[in-house]
Every structure is written in C-alpha cells, then in structure tokens.
Amino acid sequence: MSALVDAWQAALAAEHQAVFGYGLLGPRAGTDAALAAAGQSAHEHLRDATGAALLAAHVTPVPPAADYPALYPVADQAAARRLALRLEDGCAAAWRFLFLQAAGRAGLRRAAQDNLTASAVRGVQWRRLVDPQHPATAFPGL
Amino acid sequence: MDDSARPQPGPGSDPDEPSLATPPAPALPEPAAPPIEPPAPPADPPRHTRRWVLAGALAILAGGGAGVGAGFLRHRPRQHRPPATPPDVLVAAAEAERRLIADLVATTGGTASVRIVIEQATVNHRAHLAALAALLGRYGPPATTVSRVPGAPRTRAQLRAAEQAAAKAAAERAGRRPGREAVLLASIAACEASHAELFS
Numbered sequence: 001m002s003a004l005v006d007a008w009q010a011a012l013a014a015e016h017q018a019v020f021g022y023g024l025l026g027p028r029a030g031t032d033a034a035l036a037a038a039g040q041s042a043h044e045h046l047r048d049a050t051g052a053a054l055l056a057a058h059v060t061p062v063p064p065a066a067d068y069p070a071l072y073p074v075a076d077q078a079a080a081r082r083l084a085l086r087l088e089d090g091c092a093a094a095w096r097f098l099f100l101q102a103a104g105r106a107g108l109r110r111a112a113q114d115n116l117t118a119s120a121v122r123g124v125q126w127r128r129l130v131d132p133q134h135p136a137t138a139f140p141g142l
Numbered sequence: 143m144d145d146s147a148r149p150q151p152g153p154g155s156d157p158d159e160p161s162l163a164t165p166p167a168p169a170l171p172e173p174a175a176p177p178i179e180p181p182a183p184p185a186d187p188p189r190h191t192r193r194w195v196l197a198g199a200l201a202i203l204a205g206g207g208a209g210v211g212a213g214f215l216r217h218r219p220r221q222h223r224p225p226a227t228p229p230d231v232l233v234a235a236a237e238a239e240r241r242l243i244a245d246l247v248a249t250t251g252g253t254a255s256v257r258i259v260i261e262q263a264t265v266n267h268r269a270h271l272a273a274l275a276a277l278l279g280r281y282g283p284p285a286t287t288v289s290r291v292p293g294a295p296r297t298r299a300q301l302r303a304a305e306q307a308a309a310k311a312a313a314e315r316a317g318r319r320p321g322r323e324a325v326l327l328a329s330i331a332a333c334e335a336s337h338a339e340l341f342s
Contacts, residue, residue, distance in 0.1 A: 092332065099316075100325045106317065113313050113328050120332035121339045128340065135340055136262050138269035140332040142325075 007094075007101035008054060009062045011112070014094035015047040016064035021071050021087045025080035032081065032129065039084060039122055043091070046115060053111075081129050088123035089140075092116050096141030116141050228281035231315045232274060235327060237291075238308055239271040242334075244293025245304065256298055259340045263305070266337065270330045277323055302341035309334035 022040035029036035051061040074080050099112035120140035128135035246264045296304065312331035316324045 096325060096329060096332075099328050100321070103320055103324070109317060113316060113331065116328060117309065117313070117332040117335045120336045124336040124339050133258060134262060135259065136266055136333065136336050138266040138333055139273075139326075139329040140336065142329050 004101045004105070005059055007098040008050075008059070011094040011098045011115070012047065012050045012054065013062050014091045015043055015050055016062070017068055017071070018043040018087045018091050019047050020064065020068050021083055024071055025074050025083045028074050028077055028080040030077040032077065035125055036080070036084065042118065042122065081126055085123060085126040085130050088119045088126060092119035092123060092141035095119060226281045228278045229319065231318050232278055232323060235312060235315055235330070236271060236274040236278060238311060239267050239274065240291040242304060242308055243267045243271065244291040245296050245301070246293070248293035249295045249301065251295070252298065259337070260301070263337045263340070266333055270333070273326055277326065298341055302338050305334045305338040305341060309338060
C-alpha cells in the first residue's frame with residue numbers, strides 16, 4: 001500500500017512541478033503560446049483531480065514546493081520548448097510508475113495509463129519543435 | 143547508544159585519577175638469553191609410498207565423478223521441462239507491431255514532413271517489436287515460424303487511424319498483464335497515441 005501511495009504522491013508532485021514550469025515558460029513561449037496555455041490548463045486540471053482522488057482515499061496530498069530552482073532559467077523560446085518537453089517527460093515517467101504500482105486497482109491503473117498517454121502526446125507536440133527529425137520516442141515514461 | 147553517558151577523560155580531568163581507558167601494559171621482563179644448544183637434526187622426509195599415491199588418485203577421481211553427477215542431476219530437469227506457452231496478449235501485441243511496420247514500409251509517398259514521421263514511427267515500432275520479442279523469448283522458442291506480414295500503402299489518415307486503434311488495443315492489453323509486461327504495453331500504447339498525433 002505504501003509503495004502505491006508513494007507513486008501516487010510522486011505523480012501529484014510531478015503535476016505540481018508541471019503547473020509551476022508552464023507558468024515559468026509561458027511568457028517566453030512566443031508563437032507556441034496556445035500550446036503552452038493548453039499544457040498549463042491540462043496540468044492544472046490533473047493536479048486538482050489527483051489531489052482530490054488522494055483526499056478521497058484518505059491520503060493527505062503532497063503540497064507544491066515553494067520553488068523549483070532546477071527549472072530556471074528560461075531565457076528564450078528555445079529554452080521554453082525544452083523545458084516544456086522536460087516537464088512532459090517527467091510527468092510521463094511519474095504516471096508510468098504509478099501504473100506499475102497500481103496493479104490490482106483497475107480504475108487507478110486506467111487513469112495512470114490515460115495520463116501517461118496524454119503526457120506522451122503533449123510531449124511529441126513539443127519534441128517536434130525541439131528536434132524535428134526525431135519527434136517521437138519509442139517508450140514514453142521509460 | 144548515547145556516548146554522553148560514558149565517563150570521558152577530558153582536559154579538566156584529574157591527572158592523578160586512574161583513567162578508564164585501557165590500562166597500561168605491565169612492564170615485560172627482559173628476555174633471557176637463548177640457551178646455546180646444537181640445532182636438532184632435520185626430521186626424515188615423509189615417504190610417499192605407492193599405496194598413498196594410488197589412494198590419492200582414487201580420491202580425486204571419486205570427487206570429480208561426484209561433481210559431474212551433481213551437475214547432471216541439477217541440469218537434467220531443466221532440459222526436460224516443457225516451454226511455457228506465451229500469453230496471447232503478448233503474441234497479439236507483437237503481431238500488431240508487425241502489421242504496423244509492414245504498412246509503414248509499404249507507404250513510400252508523402253511530403254517530407256510526413257516521411258519524417260513515417261520513418262520515426264517505423265523505428266519506434268521496430269523497437270516495440272524487439273522488446274516484445276525479448277519478453278516472448280522468456281517463454282521459450284516460438285511454436286510456429288513467424289510468417290511475413292504483407293503491407294499495403296496507406297494514406298496519412300489511414301496511418302493515423304491505425305495508430306489510434308493500435309494505441310487503444312495496447313492499452314487494453316496492458317490492463318490484462320502484470321508487472322514489466324504491463325508497463326511495456328502501457329508505454330507502447332502511449333507511443334502509438336503520439337504517432338497518431340504526429341499523423342494528424
């Protein structure tokens with residue numbers, strides 16, 4: 001049970017970081033502003049839904065960190081794209097790990113699969129801007 | 143353990159008070175001078191009789207034979223164990239990857255940007271197939287030879303639909319397998335959904 005809760009909290013922590021990171025990169029997104037806004041909105045929704053699900057399971061959700069120094073600096077549009085890709089890869093890994101730990105809990109496992117897939121899809125939207133020759137990765141979250 | 147509870151000699155301790163550390167070793171007596179005696183004559187070397195040599199050789203042969211026998215007994219049941227049947231889910235997943243690869247290889251047209259996606263997707267599907275083959279290999283050799291899957295040229299919309307269907311099927315298969323196999327299928331499902339996005 002503890003490993004499952006740890007993985008679940010890690011997924012929420014990744015979502016907290018993604019919300020913060022999108023807020024950080026948004027002002028530098030330039031022509032990618034709509035993509036950044038969609039990403040921010042998706043992660044805000046996921047953060048709220050994950051926190052609510054943890055509360056419903058009688059688990060106190062982890063709070064966001066006060067700051068995320070590892071995400072700085074975001075100097076320009078290229079850096080904003082790279083950061084967005086990093087955030088999505090981090091979320092994909094967190095949801096994949098929850099998928100692994102949630103064996104036997106079909107609903108949670110399905111949610112983890114859906115969120116892994118959603119992060120992978122947002123990831124290719126950024127990856128094709130960062131590295132147009134290699135837009136997809138074979139094993140998202142691994 | 144709390145070391146602060148132990149008495150410690152410190153700079154303020156009484157030098158006359160006996161320390162709790164290791165007591166000083168008592169003074170050793172002066173070593174006496176060794177008596178001068180003639181050295182003892184060397185003992186006779188042991189005689190290796192023919193009987194002893196024969197007994198040693200027999201012991202070595204017996205030990206070697208026991209080792210070979212133990213090894214044979216240890217490996218024998220494994221040789222006769224029938225290979226486990228691979229799960230249908232994994233076999234179907236590998237088959238789906240072969241079909242996707244065949245269609246992508248058969249699709250030779252498209253703009254430069256679409257070609258990039260086709261090539262990338264082909265590379266990804268081959269990686270999926272290799273990972274699935276590695277998992278299937280744990281169940282023993284395949285019962286039948288894998289036949290070559292014929293591919294057909296597809297439009298961009300058809301490729302997108304095929305990737306979407308493959309993503310859905312892989313996600314459904316992931317829910318039916320445990321552990322590493324499930325995680326691999328879940329990741330494959332996410333990758334195929336990302337291909338669908340790239341073909342849109």
